[in-house]
Amino acid sequence: MPKIRSLGCIAATALTILAAIALLVVSSVYVHQTTYLSDLWTQVYALSIYSLVISILAILFGFALIYVVNRQFPALTTLFSGSLILIAFLSVICAIILITGRNDLQTNSYKNTVQLFSNYSDSDLISNSDSNVNRIQQTFKCCGVEKATYWEDFYSDKTSTPDSCCKKIIPDCGNGSLVNQDNIYLRGCAEPIYNELRYRYDVLTGLNFTLMALSIISAILGVIFERHIREQYQIM
Numbered sequence: 392m393p394k395i396r397s398l399g400c401i402a403a404t405a406l407t408i409l410a411a412i413a414l415l416v417v418s419s420v421y422v423h424q425t426t427y428l429s430d431l432w433t434q435v436y437a438l439s440i441y442s443l444v445i446s447i448l449a450i451l452f453g454f455a456l457i458y459v460v461n462r463q464f465p466a467l468t469t470l471f472s473g474s475l476i477l478i479a480f481l482s483v484i485c486a487i488i489l490i491t492g493r494n495d496l497q498t499n500s501y502k503n504t505v506q507l508f509s510n511y512s513d514s515d516l517i518s519n520s521d522s523n524v525n526r527i528q529q530t531f532k533c534c535g536v537e538k539a540t541y542w543e544d545f546y547s548d549k550t551s552t553p554d555s556c557c558k559k560i561i562p563d564c565g566n567g568s569l570v571n572q573d574n575i576y577l578r579g580c581a582e583p584i585y586n587e588l589r590y591r592y593d594v595l596t597g598l599n600f601t602l603m604a605l606s607i608i609s610a611i612l613g614v615i616f617e618r619h620i621r622e623q624y625q626i627m
Contacts, residue, residue: 397463400609400613403605403609404456404460404609404612406605406609407605407608408454411447411453412446412450414445414595415443415450417598422440438485445482448481452475455474468616472614472617475607475610478603479602479607479610482599482602482606483600486596486599490596496588496592507523507524508580525554527580528553528576531580532576534553534577535552535556539556539568539577541579550567551568553565557575559574
């Protein structure tokens, strides 16, 4: 019976560690990909870092719990079971913030996209090839905020776009590109940016809830095992 209880706790904790590893990988990727937009995508960037820290702690506490359960250390089992309860609490906070922020995500995403493109329009559009806007337009295969004609007001000839709107970038490929639109992306960037942010919110929310649930199960099984071990000590 003790062996079954310990195996149950170890199995649940192993699943917790796997969920934490998944959250670690995803949040690391998100932090890396959104660093250059951290000022505009503040919430998803900050919560990705938050999730990264949670996942590291969950992995450490998880391995520690497996070790002390395997060695049948009741006091330390209680300690690390409580630590996983803390992880569950931190995870649910992150998930709640993500769910709350998702309500205004579309509006905020559009406003931030407009702000980003407006700042870009004040710079040298041709030479600033490494700008955030150029990177976004190539990443999302889009052009302008809502559509490619967004750039009409920013060029004197009313027919040009940044080179980053081109499907295949070559020097000055954006010149007159609104006349021959076959060579540029026509959809705007606001919608794909919103879709990407919504996807990231959903993934982080799901992984945090999964980590929360598995952490609680592992902690409960750890406490049950700890009580059983203490009972065995008392009988002896």
